[in-house]
Amino acid sequence: MRKELQVAALENGTAIDHIPANAVFKVVSLLKLQNLSNRITIGNNFKSNKMGSKGIIKVADKFFREDELNRIALVAPNVNLNIIRNFEVVEKKKVVLPDEIIEIVKCNNPKCITNNEPMKTRFHVIDKEKVELQCHYCELKIRKEEVVLL
Amino acid sequence: MQPTSLVNIGDYSRDDIFRILQSTLKFKQNPNRDLLQGKVCATLFFEPSTRTRLSFETAVNRLRGRIVGFSDSATSSSTKGESLKDTIMMVSNYADIIIMRHHLEGSARYASEISPVPIINAGDGSNQHPTQTMLDLFTIYETQGTLENLTITIVGDLKYGRAVHSLIHGLSHFNPTFNFVAPEELHIPDKYKTFCDRKNIPYNEFTDFSPDSINSADILYMTRVQKERFTDLMEYEKVKNVYVLHNDMLKDSKDNLKVLHPLPRVKEINQDVDDNPKAYYFEQAKNGMYTRQAVICDLMGIKTELL
Numbered sequence: 205m206r207k208e209l210q211v212a213a214l215e216n217g218t219a220i221d222h223i224p225a226n227a228v229f230k231v232v233s234l235l236k237l238q239n240l241s242n243r244i245t246i247g248n249n250f251k252s253n254k255m256g257s258k259g260i261i262k263v264a265d266k267f268f269r270e271d272e273l274n275r276i277a278l279v280a281p282n283v284n285l286n287i288i289r290n291f292e293v294v295e296k297k298k299v300v301l302p303d304e305i306i307e308i309v310k311c312n313n314p315k316c317i318t319n320n321e322p323m324k325t326r327f328h329v330i331d332k333e334k335v336e337l338q339c340h341y342c343e344l345k346i347r348k349e350e351v352v353l354l
Numbered sequence: 355m356q357p358t359s360l361v362n363i364g365d366y367s368r369d370d371i372f373r374i375l376q377s378t379l380k381f382k383q384n385p386n387r388d389l390l391q392g393k394v395c396a397t398l399f400f401e402p403s404t405r406t407r408l409s410f411e412t413a414v415n416r417l418r419g420r421i422v423g424f425s426d427s428a429t430s431s432s433t434k435g436e437s438l439k440d441t442i443m444m445v446s447n448y449a450d451i452i453i454m455r456h457h458l459e460g461s462a463r464y465a466s467e468i469s470p471v472p473i474i475n476a477g478d479g480s481n482q483h484p485t486q487t488m489l490d491l492f493t494i495y496e497t498q499g500t501l502e503n504l505t506i507t508i509v510g511d512l513k514y515g516r517a518v519h520s521l522i523h524g525l526s527h528f529n530p531t532f533n534f535v536a537p538e539e540l541h542i543p544d545k546y547k548t549f550c551d552r553k554n555i556p557y558n559e560f561t562d563f564s565p566d567s568i569n570s571a572d573i574l575y576m577t578r579v580q581k582e583r584f585t586d587l588m589e590y591e592k593v594k595n596v597y598v599l600h601n602d603m604l605k606d607s608k609d610n611l612k613v614l615h616p617l618p619r620v621k622e623i624n625q626d627v628d629d630n631p632k633a634y635y636f637e638q639a640k641n642g643m644y645t646r647q648a649v650i651c652d653l654m655g656i657k658t659e660l661l
Binding site (some may be wrong): 300308314317318320321322339340341344345 | 463
């Protein structure tokens with residue numbers, strides 16, 4: 205029996221599945237979807253065997269660059285990315301935490317220059333497994349659970 | 355590639371450190387040279403620090419450079435709300451090098467990224483103060499004849515002491531052994547122990563200022579234990595006299611031992627130590643001027659090899 209799709213199938217574009225339910229709208233903003241005029245389907249709180257509830261985003265006729273997609277690795281590290289052409293999944297991808305994270309994370313040090321000047325924040329990922337970041341400017345180290353997004 | 359700015363002691367490789375040490379030796383022989391004739395150096399002290407500023411400004415003056423700048427942000431346009439970026443862009447129009455101290459951490463790194471002229475970090479909050487480390491390294495090199503295989507005992511506030519953290523980093527190229535002597539509340543943070551472990555640097559930790567930690571040392575690096583660092587004032591009262599060096603404590607120390615301190619000192623080195631030939635902290639402060647001459651010339655591309 206054919207499994208019923210929870211959102212309409214995509215002819216061409218990118219489907220991002222298994223987004224943690226609490227991160228869907230963060231993913232929207234990290235990918236700057238609000239600026240696109242493409243057809244976009246955003247679904248949330250769908251049932252998921254793996255994760256309880258999940259979000260799905262489908263963007264028609266849009267194929268993101270890798271560095272664009274990797275921006276979401278901090279909030280949604282285990283998403284399934286499906287590249288779809290002519291209703292077929294032609295490529296499956298995983299997001300990878302980049303070596304540097306620019307303009308996504310806030311520095312937790314109130315005395316850091318990035319919290320006091322109109323400038324981009326910049327972090328080095330010093331441990332990709334444990335997700336440990338270090339501020340490029342004040343050198344503060346931030347653990348995964350301490351990460352605050354801008 | 356040689357660094358174009360000095361923000362963090364980590365910007366200097368082992369070779370960079372040696373090049374600066376050799377150059378510093380020459381400035382110590384003769385600090386009065388015409389190397390900066392026609393150059394303008396800006397000293398931007400957004401946060402006052404008379405000791406550091408005078409050391410830098412004397413370094414420049416003795417090389418015949420000219421100085422512009424301010425010694426307190428109250429007299430700069432940052433009080434009008436100007437961004438650091440705009441101040442740096444303006445000053446870099448006028449000066450050939452910028453020496454800055456700022457209360458915000460990371461400010462010097464940011465300045466070095468936007469400035470077309472070299473930046474020297476003269477302290478960014480509690481983060482970095484690399485010329486302090488360079489003068490410490492020079493003083494150790496000068497008094498021991500080497501930086502290799504030395505035992506360094508560091509006493510006092512090892513938790514917040516910026517000079518201590520950078521010194522550990524700077525010495526890490528040279529196979530040191532560290533003795534960390536500190537009260538429980540101010541012991542060396544784990545990240546520096548991890549750093550030592552990663553670099554295979556042996557270290558011992560003590561809470562008492564024992565004769566052993568003094569007598570095994572080539573360098574005894576004293577720092578201030580500040581009352582405001584303690585959450586528990588009872589604890590401060592208990593330890594405030596424990597980490598104090600008296601002259602008689604040096605009686606069985608090694609002949610080559612030198613006592614260093616980043617200054618200002620309060621009570622942690624008793625004045626009776628001052629006349630001991632092993633007391634070297636005032637000479638260490640003086641070395642700061644020569645080291646800064648070397649760093650300034652190096653960043654401005656002024657060769658000192660043939661001096």
